[in-house]
Amino acid sequence: xxxxxxxxxxxxxxxxxxxxxxxxxxxxxxxxxxxxxxxxxxxxxxxxxxxxxxxxxxxxxxxxxxxxxxxxxxxxxxxxxxxxxxxxxxxxxxxxxxxxxxxxxxxxxxxxxxxxxxxxxxxxxxxxxxxxxxxxxxxxxxxxxxxxxxxxxxxxxxxxxxxxxxxxxxxxxxxxxxxxxxxxxxxxxxxxxxxxxxxxxxxxxxxxxxxxxxxxxxxxxxxxxxxxxxxxxxxxxxxxxxxxxxxxxxxxxxxxx
Amino acid sequence: xxxxxxxxxxxxxxxxxxxxxxxxxxxxxxxxxxxxxxxxxxxxxxxxxxxxxxxxxxxxxxxxx
Numbered sequence: 214x215x216x217x218x219x220x221x222x223x224x225x226x227x228x229x230x231x232x233x234x235x236x237x238x239x240x241x242x243x244x245x246x247x248x249x250x251x252x253x254x255x256x257x258x259x260x261x262x263x264x265x266x267x268x269x270x271x272x273x274x275x276x277x278x279x280x281x282x283x284x285x286x287x288x289x290x291x292x293x294x295x296x297x298x299x300x301x302x303x304x305x306x307x308x309x310x311x312x313x314x315x316x317x318x319x320x321x322x323x324x325x326x327x328x329x330x331x332x333x334x335x336x337x338x339x340x341x342x343x344x345x346x347x348x349x350x351x352x353x354x355x356x357x358x359x360x361x362x363x364x365x366x367x368x369x370x371x372x373x374x375x376x377x378x379x380x381x382x383x384x385x386x387x388x389x390x391x392x393x394x395x396x397x398x399x400x401x402x403x404x405x406x407x408x409x410x411x412x413x414x415x416x417x418x419x420x421x422x423x424x425x426x427x428x429x430x431x432x433x434x435x436x437x438x439x440x441x442x443x444x445x446x447x448x449x450x451x452x453x454x455x456x457x458x459x460x461x462x463x464x465x466x467x468x469x470x
Numbered sequence: 471x472x473x474x475x476x477x478x479x480x481x482x483x484x485x486x487x488x489x490x491x492x493x494x495x496x497x498x499x500x501x502x503x504x505x506x507x508x509x510x511x512x513x514x515x516x517x518x519x520x521x522x523x524x525x526x527x528x529x530x531x532x533x534x535x
Contacts, residue, residue, distance in 0.1 A: 230534060231533040232533070233533075254535075255502060255531060255534075256530065258476075258532075261497060263498075265501075265532060269531040297509045298502035298504060298529050301509065419535030
């Protein structure tokens with residue numbers, strides 16, 4: 214069973230809550246995904262807090278664990294303050310730490326990320342860092358106190374799928390005991406199955422589900438692909454060969470000429 | 471006094487942060503507040519005096535990925 218910061222979870226899918234066509238579709242997508250964790254955010258609001266209150270109530274009714282993020286932050290200090298405000302609102306020490314370094318690619322600023330992870334861990338947070346597939350950054354995040362790593366596999370919202378599977382394989386090999394969650398860049402259920410077959414522990418999705426023609430159905434499709442990939446990983450997959458190997462036994466074959 | 475609330479300059483009479491939330495009709499236990507880059511806990515708002523030029527952030531839950 215997946216274990217994140219000592220919490221056991223039956224689902225290996227973490228689902229974002231943004232960009233759905235309606236709150237009802239969001240609710241249905243979360244249910245059909247079987248996700249045990251949803252990500253949420255904090256923003257300025259001008260309606261006296263009423264919009265945020267309605268959204269918070271909807272999430273509470275889903276009965277899932279909440280993972281607040283620091284999306285949109287571009288410095289460690291900004292991310293640390295956002296994390297503290299998220300803890301005040303959501304009442305959890307969990308934080309999905311995003312510190313963005315580049316506007317176009319939304320690539321993490323890994324230097325600020327490590328600094329923020331260190332500060333937040335010291336303040337009692339349990340940090341889920343959105344990072345790259347760089348092994349040294351992974352090591353620094355673990356040294357800063359993180360017990361989960363969440364590498365991207367392609368830019369956020371790109372739906373490109375795993376762009377560098379070799380790097381993901383290397384990361385899996387480098388951190389065999391650390392839960393690794395692919396966060397960002399997946400577009401199709403087969404992408405999720407692929408990273409699960411590589412031994413990743415879970416997948417965090419948002420746009421691939423929310424932007425689909427039928428988000429609840431796509432949520433279920435991803436859930437099935439994640440389970441299939443995980444089962445495949447555990448079942449001893451064959452290595453590809455260049456030449457054919459007959460699947461039907463040749464011993465005892467009739468000879469007609 | 472002049473305050474900057476969620477990035478907008480406003481002229482308001484409010485002694486404390488709790489007064490400001492009432493004046494702006496913010497309500498609910500899901501709000502988070504900060505003044506000049508420092509978190510102000512819910513229970514401290516009534517004792518937190520505002521000063522001329524303070525930058526106040528009032529955040530609320532929102533969809534996120």
